[in-house]
Structures are given as C-alpha cells and as structure tokens.
Amino acid sequence: MIDWVKLRHTPYVRLLFVPFRWRALVRSSELGLVIAAAIVGLISAFVVAAISQISQWLHQAVFEIGADDHLSAAASSLPWSALIAPMAGGVLMGGIIWVLARWHKKPIVDPIEANALHGGHLSLTDSFILVGQNLISNGFGASVGLEAAFTQLSSGFASRIGRALQLRRSDMRTLVGCGAAAAIASAFNAPLTGAFYAFELIIGAYSIATLAPVVVAAIIGTLVTRSLGSATMEINIGSLEAVTTGDFLPALMLGLMCAGLGIVVMRLVTYVEKSARKSFIPAILTPMVGGAMVGVIALFSPQVLGSGHGALHFDVGIELSFFAIIFLIITKSVASAISIGSGFRGGLFFASLFLGALIGKLFAIIFGFILPTTLTPAVYAVIGMSSFAVAIIGGPLTMTFLALELTGDFPIMMLVLGAVLASSMLVRKTFGYSFATWRFHLRGESIRSAHDIGWIRNLTVNKMMRHDVRTVNIDTDLQKFYEEFPLGSTQRVIAVDETGRYVGMISLPEVYSSSFADKDKDGDLRDLLRFKQAYLLPEMNAKEAVSRFDRSESEALAVINNTQERKVIGLLSESHTLRRYSEELDRKRRELAGEV
Structure with missing residues (x-):
C-alpha cells in the first residue's frame, strides 16, 4: 500500500505539492505564465462545451427540437412553445432578480470591468450566477447569446487561478484575457479571433509580453474543442478570385x-x-x-x-x-x-x-x-x-x-x-x-x-498626502503667530476654527512679506486666508487631485476627512502628486513592454 504522506515529502514529488514553488515559477518566469495560460485554455474549452451542451438540452426540452438542430433555425418549433417559453424564462429570471436584490446587492463585474478597474479580480461565485442567468435566458428563448457566459466563467476561473498563484496585477490581467481568448476561440473555432478579442477588448493593449500566453490559451482552447467534436462554425461564400x-x-x-x-x-x-x-x-x-x-x-x-x-x-x-x-x-x-x-x-x-x-x-x-x-x-x-x-x-x-x-x-x-x-x-x-x-x-x-485605469483610482490622496501638517487657530493674534511660526519653519500653515474645522490656508512667506501689516501693528489672520473652499478628500484619486490643483491654481491643498466635519488630516502638494503619477505611468509602461 502506498504511503501518500511519505510520498508527498520525497524530493521529486514535493515540488507538486508545494504551492509556493508553483507561484515562484509563474511569478519569475514567462514560461510559467504560459503554462498557466495553457491550463486556462484547457479549462475554458470545457467551460464552453458544457455551457453549450446545457443550453442545447434546454432547447430540446423546452422547444422539442432535435439534438442536432439550432433553435433559431428549427422548423419543428411549436408556436405555443415559442410564445410561452420566453415568458416562463422571464418568471425564473424575476425570481433570481428578487433573490439577488436581497442577498447579493453588488453588481456582477465582467472581465472588461475587472481588468479596467480591479486588476483582473473576478468573483467565481458571481461568474456562476451570471452563467445561470444567461443559460435561463438563452435556454428559454430570449434573444441573447451565450458569449457572455463563455467569457465570464472562463475569465472567472483564470482570475481564481491567478489569485491562487498570487500573480502581479499585470499578469493577473493577462491571465483573465487568456480566459476570454480561449472562450471565444473555442466558441467560434477561431484562435486568431480569440487572441485579438483578448488584446482589444479584455486586456486593452497588445504587447510582446502578453502575446505568448494569450495565443497559447486560444490555440489550446481551439484544439481541445476540436478534439471534443464540438460543432464548428463555417460560412461558405463561394469563390472570390480577386478584389478590385x-x-x-x-x-x-x-x-x-x-x-x-x-x-x-x-x-x-x-x-x-x-x-x-x-x-x-x-x-x-x-x-x-x-x-x-x-x-x-x-x-x-x-x-x-x-x-x-x-x-x-x-x-x-x-x-x-x-x-x-x-x-x-x-x-x-x-x-x-x-x-x-x-x-x-x-x-x-x-x-x-x-x-x-x-x-x-x-x-x-x-x-x-x-x-x-x-x-x-x-x-x-x-x-x-x-x-x-x-x-x-x-x-x-x-x-x-x-x-x-x-x-x-x-x-x-x-x-x-x-x-x-x-x-x-x-x-x-x-x-x-x-x-x-x-x-x-x-x-x-x-x-x-x-x-487599466484601476491603478489611477488606487493612487488616492490618502496614500500620497503628508500627515505631519501644522495648524493654527484662526483667532490667534498675529504676534503669537510670529512666535509659533518663524520664517523658514514651514511653507504653509492650515487655519482651523475653535472646533477644528478647516477654514483656509496661510502662506508663511506672505505673512512675512513687506506688503503685509507691520509686525508691531495689530493684524488679522483672516486677511491672509487662501483656498477657503479648495481642499482635497482622502478618497480622491491622483487625476481628480491634479484637476483640483488646476482649478484652484494652488501648489498645495489641505486634505479634510469629509465635507461635513472638515477635519484636517493631511496636506498634499501638486509636485508630489505629479511625481507619483509619473512614476506609476512609467511602471505601467515598463509592464506593457515586458521589462518588469
């Protein structure tokens, strides 16, 4: 009898049981990502075959068509089934909508949105829910296709594999694209179509770094589909000798x-x-x-x-x-x-x-x-x-x-x-x-x-701002202000009221300028307030922050917790925001070129 525990710890087999080694291979090697893409292509082919077969079974049961017939071309469809079946499907969909409205209120994220905003993260549970809805819709005769189910579930499995391998954001997005590529390639028996569907619609760009995994997934999906004997789609247009x-x-x-x-x-x-x-x-x-x-x-x-x-x-x-x-x-x-x-x-x-x-x-x-x-x-x-x-x-x-x-x-x-x-x-x-x-x-x-624009949304004011801000009560007299903030101690001081609410920003060089009131005379800090209604919120992204800087014509703005309490929590400068934005852009460029 085989001792599986002992076998697992032998040097040659241990590699198969240690997830870390697989993660390390995929994260450090392009070949590892290609292998993962091939696995995704294999899974996607079976996903397409299973969904197509379930849909066909539903058509046969509901509309009484033959096993080799397509619903939209079946001459044997009964008139009354054509009328009643979509309505029955609508009743089932209504029930699902009622259930989801109470226990699953989040909208289902599709592969395009996942790659654009969420770094390729898709919920496999949500993907199965969408597949069920799509099968009911198509199976009972609603005028919709199954391509949404194909790409959703295939990309969902790809995303789940990517999370298990702890892939980087760019690799995760590529693997999700591999799932969609293999699904479309399997559905249409068209590997080039599947690959470019991923490049143009799911990943959003073509690069040398993404070429191999996407094409491999599409080819594997097509070959597995052909080996399963699934029906291929071809159109005969006759002979077209030359184009004038x-x-x-x-x-x-x-x-x-x-x-x-x-x-x-x-x-x-x-x-x-x-x-x-x-x-x-x-x-x-x-x-x-x-x-x-x-x-x-x-x-x-x-x-x-x-x-x-x-x-x-x-x-x-x-x-x-x-x-x-x-x-x-x-x-x-x-x-x-x-x-x-x-x-x-x-x-x-x-x-x-x-x-x-x-x-x-x-x-x-x-x-x-x-x-x-x-x-x-x-x-x-x-x-x-x-x-x-x-x-x-x-x-x-x-x-x-x-x-x-x-x-x-x-x-x-x-x-x-x-x-x-x-x-x-x-x-x-x-x-x-x-x-x-x-x-x-x-x-x-x-x-x-x-x-990918999700990284812009992730680059928030909260992540970029300074927390060591200096504040002053707006009712502070000028002489005390000079004592607390000597020239050169800081560039900007944020003014707050007695409750700690933001009221504006004071430029220290302006306080000490010759154009302002003489130090020996009484002055009011309110005369120095700038940007009273210009501020940033911690959830704003870098793009929104830059736009706020442009509108207010300020080099720095205070960050407040919310528009009701207006408690000062930080300070952000335009130069630092632009530098961080440029660094992220450069990182994305290098990822696209396959340099990282």
Missing part, C-alpha cells in the same frame, strides 16, 4: 451603414431599459413581460429566438426577398433590445453577427439596383456581419480575423478590414462607446476600454 479597387467603395459604404444601425440598436436597448424602470411594472415582473413580448414576436419570426446561430447559417446560404430581410432585421433588433432591456442576461455578440449578415444582404439588394457589382450577397453578408459586430462589440482586428477564419478566404479580408475600420471610426467619433462600455457609462463609470 471598385469593390472597396460599396464595402466602405456598408461599413458606415452598419455603424449607424449599430448605434440605433444600442440606443434602443437603453430606451427599453429606461422605459422598464419608469413603468409601473415591478422589477421582478419585468422579465416576464419582456419574455411575453419576445414570444409574440417569435410567433411571426421564430428566428429571433436564442442567439441566432442556426438562423445565420440558414439565411446566409439562401436568397431572401427585400421585405423578408427588413422584417428579420426589425424583429431581431427589437427582440434583442427587449430581452436585454427587460432583465434577461446575455450578450449581443452573436446577435450582432446575425443582424450584420442580414444588413449585408439587404445592402447587396439595394446597391445592385444602383451599380453593377462582382461581389455576391454572401460576401456582403460577411462584410456586414463584421462591420455591424465591430459597431456593437468593438475590436476591428477581432472581427476582421473572425471573417477570415469563418470563410477561409483571404481576399475578402481586405474588404472586411476597410469596412470595419470605417464602422469603428464612425461609432467612436459620433457615439464613443461599444455596447459594453456604453452600459458602464450609463452606470456612471468612465470606462472606454479594458485599458
């Missing part, structure tokens, strides 16, 4: 069209959310009402159910009439907006691909009446798919590589790249947000991407 100069004009026009419609959809989701909040309907009943509305739409257009995975394959390969495409675009857009706006959880990633493909086919019909073109409707569908997705999700290179990996056709990549750049630039200039960052903006967060 004349093909770029319609592609750019399609990109601009997708940008405008993408902004409309994002605004529509916001309008539904605001209307739901202002209505008389209780919050726990809003998903049920939204589900009922989606069910009514599904009676006339079953393709709005679910993410639209099957409908995309079905519609790209067939010829649709002008009015049929218009009808599908309107119904899918409205159903997606109602689903998310009424409280269902999920993403718009795949919905944006489906809508973009429809917009591309619509554009092909419209442009075909104006000018002759050598491009087929299927090519325009792929261009529209990428352009509309970049308007909603962001990530120009992500969507360009997605088109390349889905079609396997290199010539189309140039057209897609031009279109997605046009779409991305128009959205950024006129709207300024992707769908995820737009929702952060509505919550009051100033996040435009996953670029």
